[in-house]
Amino acid sequence: xxxxxxxxxxxxxxxxxxxxxxxxxxxxxxxxxxxxxxxxxxxxxxxxxxxxxxxxxxxxxxxxxxxxxxxxxxxxxxxxxxxxxxxxxxxxxxxxxxxxxxxxxxxxxxxxxxxxxxxxxxxxxxxxxxxxxxxxxxxxxxxxxxxxxxxxxxxxxxxxxxxxxxxxxxxxxxxxxxxxxxxxxxxxxxxxxxxxxxxxxxxxxxxxxxxxxxxxxxxxxxxxxxxxxxxxxxxxxxxxxxxxxxxxxxxxxxxxxxxxxxxxxxxxxxxxxxxxxxxxxxxxxxxxxxxxxxxxxxxxxxxxxxxxxxxxxxxxxxxxxxxxxxxxxxxxxxxxxxxxxxxxxxxxxxxxxxxxxxxxxxxxxxxxxxxxxxxxxxxxxxxxxxxxxxxxxxxxxxxxxxxxxxxxxxxxxxxxxxxxxxxxxxxxxxxxxxxxxxxxxxxxxxxxxxxxxxxxxxxxxxxxxxxxxxxxxxxxxxxxxxxxxxxxxxxxxxxxxxxxxxxxxxxxxxxxxxxxxxxxxxxxxxxxxxxxxxxxxxxxxxxxxxxxxxxxxxxxxxxxxxxxxxxxxxxxxxxxxxxxxxxxxxxxxxxxxxxxxxxxxxxxxxxxxxxxxxxxxxxxxxxxxxxxxxxxxxxxxxxxxx
Amino acid sequence: xxxxxxxxxxxxxxxxxxxxxxxxxxxxxxxxxxxxxxxxxxxxxxxxxxxxxxxxxxxxxxxxxxxxxxxxxxxxxxxxxxxxxxxxxxxxxxxxxxxxxxxxxxxxxxxxxxxxxxxxxxxxxxxxxxxxxxxxxxxxxxxxxxxxxxxxxxxxxxxxxxxxxxxxxxxxxxxxxxxxxxxxxxxxxxxxxxxxxxxxxxxxxxxxxxxxxxxxxxxxxxxxxxx
Numbered sequence: 001x002x003x004x005x006x007x008x009x010x011x012x013x014x015x016x017x018x019x020x021x022x023x024x025x026x027x028x029x030x031x032x033x034x035x036x037x038x039x040x041x042x043x044x045x046x047x048x049x050x051x052x053x054x055x056x057x058x059x060x061x062x063x064x065x066x067x068x069x070x071x072x073x074x075x076x077x078x079x080x081x082x083x084x085x086x087x088x089x090x091x092x093x094x095x096x097x098x099x100x101x102x103x104x105x106x107x108x109x110x111x112x113x114x115x116x117x118x119x120x121x122x123x124x125x126x127x128x129x130x131x132x133x134x135x136x137x138x139x140x141x142x143x144x145x146x147x148x149x150x151x152x153x154x155x156x157x158x159x160x161x162x163x164x165x166x167x168x169x170x171x172x173x174x175x176x177x178x179x180x181x182x183x184x185x186x187x188x189x190x191x192x193x194x195x196x197x198x199x200x201x202x203x204x205x206x207x208x209x210x211x212x213x214x215x216x217x218x219x220x221x222x223x224x225x226x227x228x229x230x231x232x233x234x235x236x237x238x239x240x241x242x243x244x245x246x247x248x249x250x251x252x253x254x255x256x257x258x259x260x261x262x263x264x265x266x267x268x269x270x271x272x273x274x275x276x277x278x279x280x281x282x283x284x285x286x287x288x289x290x291x292x293x294x295x296x297x298x299x300x301x302x303x304x305x306x307x308x309x310x311x312x313x314x315x316x317x318x319x320x321x322x323x324x325x326x327x328x329x330x331x332x333x334x335x336x337x338x339x340x341x342x343x344x345x346x347x348x349x350x351x352x353x354x355x356x357x358x359x360x361x362x363x364x365x366x367x368x369x370x371x372x373x374x375x376x377x378x379x380x381x382x383x384x385x386x387x388x389x390x391x392x393x394x395x396x397x398x399x400x401x402x403x404x405x406x407x408x409x410x411x412x413x414x415x416x417x418x419x420x421x422x423x424x425x426x427x428x429x430x431x432x433x434x435x436x437x438x439x440x441x442x443x444x445x446x447x448x449x450x451x452x453x454x455x456x457x458x459x460x461x462x463x464x465x466x467x468x469x470x471x472x473x474x475x476x477x478x479x480x481x482x483x484x485x486x487x488x489x490x491x492x493x494x495x496x497x498x499x500x501x502x503x504x505x506x507x508x509x510x511x512x513x514x515x516x517x518x519x520x521x522x523x524x525x526x527x528x529x530x531x532x533x534x535x536x537x538x539x540x541x542x543x544x545x546x547x548x549x550x551x552x553x554x555x556x557x558x559x560x561x562x563x564x565x566x567x568x569x570x571x572x573x574x575x576x577x578x579x580x581x582x583x584x585x586x587x588x589x590x591x592x593x594x595x596x597x598x599x600x601x602x603x604x605x606x607x608x609x610x611x612x613x614x615x616x617x618x619x620x621x622x623x624x625x626x627x628x629x630x631x632x633x634x635x636x637x638x639x640x641x642x
Numbered sequence: 643x644x645x646x647x648x649x650x651x652x653x654x655x656x657x658x659x660x661x662x663x664x665x666x667x668x669x670x671x672x673x674x675x676x677x678x679x680x681x682x683x684x685x686x687x688x689x690x691x692x693x694x695x696x697x698x699x700x701x702x703x704x705x706x707x708x709x710x711x712x713x714x715x716x717x718x719x720x721x722x723x724x725x726x727x728x729x730x731x732x733x734x735x736x737x738x739x740x741x742x743x744x745x746x747x748x749x750x751x752x753x754x755x756x757x758x759x760x761x762x763x764x765x766x767x768x769x770x771x772x773x774x775x776x777x778x779x780x781x782x783x784x785x786x787x788x789x790x791x792x793x794x795x796x797x798x799x800x801x802x803x804x805x806x807x808x809x810x811x812x813x814x815x816x817x818x819x820x821x822x823x824x825x826x827x828x829x830x831x832x833x834x835x836x837x838x839x840x841x842x843x844x845x846x847x848x849x850x851x852x853x854x855x856x857x858x859x860x861x862x863x864x865x866x867x868x869x
Binding site for chain 2: 093170307349353357373393399402405473
């Protein structure tokens with residue numbers, strides 16, 4: 001579509017027009033509905049809260065919204081690839097490059113990460129007997145930074161400037177010379193801002209887990225989800241600053257003509273090293289929390305303690321550590337030479353050992369147990385074979401010389417969808433069904449949950465299994481077209497059918513949530529699943545300051561043993577100074593300032609950069625002189641003295 | 643579920659003519675060997691996990707009878723832990739040794755062993771390939787190679803990163819700006835094979851294809867000398 005605005009010719013592809021039309025039509029309807037149902041007080045309550053459960057819920061809600069957006073990208077990709085020489089809508093050439101870039105980037109940074117951080121927010125403080133995260137205000141900031149980054153990235157498409165250099169944004173393609181325009185600036189600022197939020201969340205999680213555990217809850221008595229969160233947070237703390245540096249260098253290359261990744265002095269491979277030194281630990285940042293969730297769920301629904309607890313913790317730590325030593329296995333074809341290639345091949349294979357230990361420990365947790373097949377457990381059961389299939393193709397890919405055949409083909413696409421969907425997405429769904437009562441007080445419907453699971457899992461395998469074969473038959477990734485002679489039509493066709501099954505399964509999630517909240521049902525009790533860990537000790541939904549009196553923990557799964565012996569958990573006499581939840585609009589203000597600054601940089605408008613930058617800096621200065629916790633801490637200390 | 647099983651059989655049968663597994667050079671055969679080897683080892687792992695998984699979920703599923711049972715507490719089992727730590731290590735060594743050997747074999751190190759080798763300069767640019775022979779002959783869509791004679795590719799890019807890939811001849815190698823990568827193959831069978839750019843390089847990445855035609859040596863010489 002072409003038209004003149006203020007004398008300038010504007011060309012808009014029809015998909016962007018369609019998006020604008022649906023937003024313009026949809027917004028008033030949503031606003032009317034919210035007003036009519038009187039939801040505004042609830043929204044205001046969540047938007048200004050610093051309570052961990054509410055912030056966690058917000059993370060999850062926005063992650064799922066972005067999930068639908070990135071999922072629709074995926075369906076468009078599959079429609080374009082359904083037959084050879086296909087012309088679906090506008091998705092050829094650059095348009096196709098834009099949707100696979102936004103699909104990948106959003107799924108990783110604005111779906112998988114916030115889903116897991118959201119679940120950590122909800123569950124970790126409750127599992128360790130903390131009243132909130134150590135820094136509730138910082139937590140709210142972290143959430144708003146994620147939302148700001150996500151929204152900036154999301155907005156790119158509406159201005160017909162979606163990033164188009166792949167989620168890996170390899171230089172020199174991502175430099176100004178080859179992809180001019182604002183497109184990839186959106187990528188830089190979207191990730192930079194949300195990445196900062198992720199770092200804050202990690203710091204918060206580390207301090208909370210190290211400092212705020214209930215009395216007697218030694219690290220060696222902690223459930224595995226907090227353990228996984230702790231190790232993941234350390235990974236974030238090391239990996240995300242590397243991404244921040246890489247993005248900053250790329251920003252200088254793009255905006256100010258620096259030559260870090262091009263020219264005589266720079267080198268395009270520097271980007272790949274920086275990106276993958278971040279990027280590979282990122283894979284474990286996504287997988288480890290899911291491992292933690294599955295460990296807790298498999299144990300709870302087998303009515304048994306985790307088999308080999310110590311080796312489970314050691315395996316988590318080993319995977320995290322080895323995760324930093326394998327980045328160049330993404331670069332076997334760059335020509336680093338056989339020494340580097342075999343070194344990274346061997347370190348990569350080593351990761352299979354602790355991962356295998358975990359798989360067998362999960363299996364043996366179920367052995368001699370009583371396996372209750374509820375929706376969360378169903379997702380955990382689906383996870384084991386799916387993830388193992390992704391894991392073994394990972395070992396195949398680690399074999400450096402063979403990887404030269406697999407590299408950048410659909411075989412790799414199949415592999416990483418198997419591991420990321422197999423662990424992170426199934427894990428997040430399992431966690432969502434498991435902790436939904438703790439978040440809202442209601443149980444999600446079992447029958448619809450099972451529909452969701454089976455459609456999703458079968459659709460998933462239909463989509464991604466054939467892609468292994470397409471890759472082995474020579475189909476490179478990131479192509480919008482292939483020919484009949486390529487012999488990959490059948491694989492692609494089946495893949496598209498599977499993708500729509502996965503899409504359909506997500507409709508059951510919407511229906512399920514709607515059905516669960518439709519009649520005003522009573523809240524379920526504190527412990528609807530007959531759980532083992534401390535979150536099932538507090539009411540559902542978890543109130544603010546759930547542990548007025550701290551429970552005393554004398555062993556692993558203390559709640560379970562207390563229930564077995566028919567005695568309540570012993571509690572400490574004094575309550576301890578706890579993080580304080582406040583109402584604040586400050587994070588929202590920072591969010592607006594950063595959005596202004598980012599758009600200033602994305603479009604190169606200096607005045608806007610100055611206004612937004614000054615506002616953000618001013619915010620930090622003002623904040624440095626404010627601490628609303630002082631009064632409350634003083635009061636609690638006085639209470640303890642009396 | 644039956645359909646799934648049937649489909650997977652079809653897939654395995656169609657595996658015989660998958661391009662990556664239909665090698666026409668020693669390099670590609672070595673790589674195909676590694677693929678088969680790793681696949682075999684890994685299928686063993688999948689099988690073990692699948693058997694345990696099915697056995698445990700069937701046997702220990704909640705039923706009317708065991709609904710109120712409380713399973714015995716079980717810390718772990720040292721023997722089992724050692725088995726599933728050591729066994730994978732042995733399997734991985736079985737894969738790592740050939741991986742190291744073949745990775746060294748397929749990498750181009752130092753000078754060519756063959757004085758008679760054909761040298762081809764390969765230049766990638768958005769969005770076409772240029773193949774330049776020693777006598778100055780240039781082609782774009784078609785790469786012609788002699789049978790049973792060593793070919794050394796000197797690869798470089800004019801703009802962004804590309805990747806040179808003819809699945810039946812060898813695994814891919816990246817084509818970088820400002821740097822020369824090399825790849826050595828000896829085609830063993832005449833025929834026409836697909837070649838593609840395998841590193842995402844921009845708008846028309848999908849169209850950056852070529853054909854590699856392997857001919858008998860005399861035919862190749864004649865082709866090389868014709869205008």
